[in-house]
Amino acid sequence: MKTTIIGAGKIGTEIAVRLLQEGHDIVIIEKNAAKLQKIEEDLDCLFIRGNGSTAKILSSPNVAKSGLLIAVTNSDEVNMIACMTAKRIGISRTVARIRDPEYAQNIIISKEAMGIDLVINPEYSAAMEINRFLTMALPVHMEPFARGQVQLADITINEGIPFFANKKLVDMDIPQSLLIVAISRNGGMIIPGGQDVVLPGDTIYLLGHSDVINKICAKIKKKRARVQNVMILGGGRIGFYLAERLCIRGMKVKVIEQNNDQCRELAEKLPNAFVICADGSDLELLYHEGIKDMDAFVTVTGLDEENLLLALLAKQMGAKRVIAKVSRPGYAPLVEQLGVDYAISPRLITASEVLRYIKGGRLLSLSLLLNEKAEVLELIVQPGSKIVGHPLHKAGLPAGTIIGTIMRGNKVIIPQGSDIIKEHDRLVIFALGHNVHIIESICGLGGVGLE
Numbered sequence: 001m002k003t004t005i006i007g008a009g010k011i012g013t014e015i016a017v018r019l020l021q022e023g024h025d026i027v028i029i030e031k032n033a034a035k036l037q038k039i040e041e042d043l044d045c046l047f048i049r050g051n052g053s054t055a056k057i058l059s060s061p062n063v064a065k066s067g068l069l070i071a072v073t074n075s076d077e078v079n080m081i082a083c084m085t086a087k088r089i090g091i092s093r094t095v096a097r098i099r100d101p102e103y104a105q106n107i108i109i110s111k112e113a114m115g116i117d118l119v120i121n122p123e124y125s126a127a128m129e130i131n132r133f134l135t136m137a138l139p140v141h142m143e144p145f146a147r148g149q150v151q152l153a154d155i156t157i158n159e160g161i162p163f164f165a166n167k168k169l170v171d172m173d174i175p176q177s178l179l180i181v182a183i184s185r186n187g188g189m190i191i192p193g194g195q196d197v198v199l200p201g202d203t204i205y206l207l208g209h210s211d212v213i214n215k216i217c218a219k220i221k222k223k224r225a226r227v228q229n230v231m232i233l234g235g236g237r238i239g240f241y242l243a244e245r246l247c248i249r250g251m252k253v254k255v256i257e258q259n260n261d262q263c264r265e266l267a268e269k270l271p272n273a274f275v276i277c278a279d280g281s282d283l284e285l286l287y288h289e290g291i292k293d294m295d296a297f298v299t300v301t302g303l304d305e306e307n308l309l310l311a312l313l314a315k316q317m318g319a320k321r322v323i324a325k326v327s328r329p330g331y332a333p334l335v336e337q338l339g340v341d342y343a344i345s346p347r348l349i350t351a352s353e354v355l356r357y358i359k360g361g362r363l364l365s366l367s368l369l370l371n372e373k374a375e376v377l378e379l380i381v382q383p384g385s386k387i388v389g390h391p392l393h394k395a396g397l398p399a400g401t402i403i404g405t406i407m408r409g410n411k412v413i414i415p416q417g418s419d420i421i422k423e424h425d426r427l428v429i430f431a432l433g434h435n436v437h438i439i440e441s442i443c444g445l446g447g448v449g450l451e
Helices: 010-021 033-040 076-088 101-110 122-134 210-220 237-248 260-269 283-288 304-316 329-338 346-358 436-442
Strands: 002-006 025-030 046-049 068-071 093-097 118-120 141-145 150-156 178-185 188-190 203-209 229-233 252-257 274-277 296-299 322-325 342-344 363-368 374-380 401-408 411-413 426-432
Touching: 002 010, 002 076, 010 025, 010 346, 010 436, 025 033, 033 046, 068 076, 076 093, 093 346, 101 237, 118 346, 122 237, 122 322, 122 342, 122 346, 141 210, 141 363, 141 374, 150 210, 150 401, 150 426, 178 210, 178 401, 178 426, 203 210, 203 401, 203 426, 229 237, 229 304, 237 252, 237 260, 252 260, 260 274, 283 304, 296 304, 304 322, 304 329, 346 363, 374 436, 426 436
Parallel strands: 002 025, 002 068, 025 046, 068 093, 093 118, 229 252, 229 296, 252 274, 296 322, 322 342
Antiparallel strands: 141 150, 150 203, 178 188, 178 203, 363 374, 374 426, 401 411, 401 426
């Protein structure tokens, strides 16, 4: 399918990379020559320099034949106008990035009238993900699948975890209803076999029944106290959305922002939050504002380096949990090594949302893990697909792929190599590399979606 992307920033580039892997014919429109030049050598697609919201460009033969238009420029207004114009010239599906809180609150009602099929808001999605992490009872990052009956949990191993540390997988006394699907070690990802040993410092990924995952995690990690005091560094959109949500939950929130005008706006919109207009990298300020008493410290400035460094320093100063926003893929391996509890990438969250939409609901969930060396997807096996009727060991899945669970009706199955896949099975799959399009093809989802 031909897809036009307006905006060649981080979000637009990430979506383009993913869709090219899916077999889409991509057109990228960008008015900034420097941005175009930066990606022209890396992506095999058509580039048009210009304003993507104009009828002249959208009506050109290379664009007008698109089945999908994704507008992700830095301007909400340009994105909305582009979608409205695209619909009028016959492009059937449109996606718009709309980030301004004022627009975001009103657009849900009027998006159909504006010709927008899907609204994406990376900052809001990132804030909701951070909120979810802060409200989890266990100090383990979990992702729900299969209507909540299956969980993926990642646990960092230390010497004090006798279940896993310094043991071969084959010798571990763990329930049959869960699998260790991967081991993250020194920035790399391993799909383990029975003879592999889990070492202190490794992060293991457990996939299985939610109740069993919860019991295992509860034994390994003590339940943490409820989050009450949160300090947010950065008063941009993520900081605002997060502070608003946490205040609704009754938490005590401090937001540190350097820009005077932004501070005044935050103070007006967040009457229950304490807004501090200051340089958040001032360690003395953090000390005086009670960093050591904070249940959580969240860094969401525009600088990855600052986010990671200050999250680490806050941890050393006594903050119980630290979370950092990380946009650059190259910094992802540093997260585990530095000891940051959780890192969030709006870019990957948004790419997942767009891919799910394109698959028309057949791809039920897609998690692009932060280090980008692995993906977790949940899908429904389509009738007549290649995988149906074959045992797993003959399913033809790419190397480094594990089917972690099969949901058949209301029954969750942890499969063995001899298990046979049936039509309409709901699979949760862990895969190394960017193999989503290959797996989907085998399971009958096709390459480009939006049929």
